[in-house]
Amino acid sequence: MTRTRARALLTALLLMGIQATWIAIPAYACGCGAMIPRTGHQLTVSEETSAVTWNGRTEQIVMRLSLSGDSRDAAWVMPVPNRATAELADPALFTALAKETEPTHRTRHYFWPRDGDWPLGDDADTDGAAALPGAGAPSGVNVVGREHLGPFDVARLTATDPEALANWLKDNGFKLPGRLEQALRPYVDQSWEYVAIRLSPADRDKPLAGQLDPLHLTFASDRFVYPMRLSQLARNAQHLNLYVLADHRMESRSPIGGSEPKVTFAGKLDSPPPGPLAELAGDTRYLTALSQDFWQPQGISGDHVLRRAAHDTPYRRVVYTDELLTVGPGIPVWLVTVLGVLVAGTGGALLRARVRKGRPIIPPPPVTVPPPIG
Template structure:
């Protein structure tokens, strides 16, 4: 009987060990080749490596006929290379962007810090002893018979290997990408089908450092795409391939304040800045406007959006002008106790009131004494 119990205990221990090993292998597999989707398309690292996109920011400029998108990625991991693809509605030109553009726009859209003074002491002020911090608040809100895959151009731009393609079949496009070193998700063909049906073109980018053996990391050089479009569209549909929640940061430059038509499956887009800017405020804007931003300031709208369930993304972002060009900027308030001559104003006021009261009492007493004497 004891031998039977021991055998059962050994079998149970083995099963538990197998379960633990299976879970470890599952986690290891997720680390070896995870698929990352960006706001602009699908990105995956090379096999047997890992890479994460810490931040993806895009600047979109639209003048009613031509759209320009400047993208910048901040990545981490040990991947020597990675690839992503971005659909575009028409033939695109690709070149490196100006890295100063993002810093300038960050400065322009930074929240304004203001000080609010209060009179009576709060928690943390003398004579109260417990700690506390000031409150902060923000203000509200192909042609028939053409090849299945056509290569328009292929060039090397810094750490980017860029291919501009046309395709009439999503599976053929996926096969071409795989054969030419663009390692992308196996289910990419299903995600590309709507773009193939609309006869869009594609910009495939392989990120491979020129220095052999170097891993992708830090902030990469921005990439700038230009193409004709009578609508302001930011491709997002491929982000539904992501396994993890996604965040999107957009700087939109146009003649008017812009807003997404709908949430396309994510949280409600949040505006953190809206206002006119010129190349005098941000010299790098001249790259996107041919110097016209100084003559006629553009309206800059900074939009953030979070996608907790990427599989729910059902369309590309189409942006439209709002009913009015209302300006907006976030404001953070720092509350401070009002001071007077280095002394809390409330204490000075109470002290002054006490002195006045004492003087009145003394004066009244002196008057009574004088009357008695008289």
């Protein structure tokens, strides 16, 4: 087994071990809100992508979650600053965003052969450069709205007491982690409301899995905020992909306990074609894509508050593909160079030998013996 294949096998085994660990852990939180599976079941949020925009008065958040696990249904709770409306979103929005922010691909050439190039072998490495039931509400909780949206049963709640909210959700079939009450306290103190959603697949005999239909939430807000505090309940690392539509390049005021948010794209939109992206963007013409990791979610200290960056410098990722420098029909330039040097060296040696052979042989001067002294 070559070293390359051994590394690939070791990497695959490591990834299988990490995946098994994640699946065995209940997903009590995702990047935006709290996800609660049925007692005794597991649920993992394998990917979360959100698009947000704010016009100074009203904020919109479109979220898409991908799930895996063995739970046939789950509850998801998201805090919002004010009364929210919920509707299904068009999945084509994220296709359009991915196209707008796709990296530029360029080729870099190298001269000398590397592992996988002839004559060093052909084992090239392949490293990648990518419905809550309507039970009666206890004191402290009011159901202010309810609608069925595709596979979702959406209840919009207000709560003046986090314990009352937790009990209401529990009475509707879900056991929440004990830390949720404490995590909800800051939102209750600020008189925030909640969107509570029961997730259930069309086929009740199959567990929740795959990509869910995206949800579009709209609410009034006096600041551009992306709720993240409940993610401190997560037991596994969290990853956030956030598309921010605004008039200028945007940034977060603070990492809120995660890695420094990384800009993966920043630039003006070139009048997107009619569709979900154009509808969400409205008059805004600047898109900032942010990526962030929370390796220790318990350290999350608050919500993302977004603000204008100091400059509108555009940025687009560049993905390089390394290729061996060749000439003609795939002939390596290094081979042509080496052969050329060898031919030149051999030719020079033969020429020097021929020149030496063609010269007349000049005898050495005679040795003069001095006469004897006497």
